[in-house]
Amino acid sequence: MANRSRKNCVSFRVSDKELVLIQSKVERSGLTLREYALRSMLGKDIHVKEGGREVVKELKAIGNNVNQIAYQVNAGLIVDCTPQLENMYSAIKELMTVWQS
Template sequence: MVHRTKKMTFRLSEEEYRQIKEKVEESGLSQQKFLLKTALEKEIFHIKEFQTLIFHVKKIGININQIARNCNGTGAISNDDMIEIKEGVNMIWQLLNQSKIHTQA
């Protein structure tokens, strides 16, 4: 058994307290085990690290919409458009992989 000698105290609003109590009850764990498990075992994602990813996804989404409009108008998609879509998807994958590495570090 782990010997715990440190104590933490923090304040909650009524709503936060109610939500945590509800989740603790649903989990079937003690409050201490629940809080330790969620604090130590859950992966935390930092929003700041995803801002670049979000920017590029939006930009690529706009490009894909423009390509789709052109395709709907002409009934065909150009080789250049396909290359642009592939490059955009590759960029998203690279950014996702970088973000994954940073959140695991």
């Protein structure tokens, strides 16, 4: 077993209501419970990314578009896919701007 630098364990009890609130905050943060608790107790910043589901939905749509373009190019249906790729690039840049703000 590897030598661990963190050998101490901290545990505590919470009510059902507190647990639901904690789980909600952990889920929105995108962190693990351990990482969320550690950052919170050490006074470190915890950034909550709102709209994560919308970003994932948009990324899936872009992925579907990429697959459709690849199929059409491989089938010889389109020769120049530059306009479609430029549209997807713009959409990805917009998503990145929204996500990073």
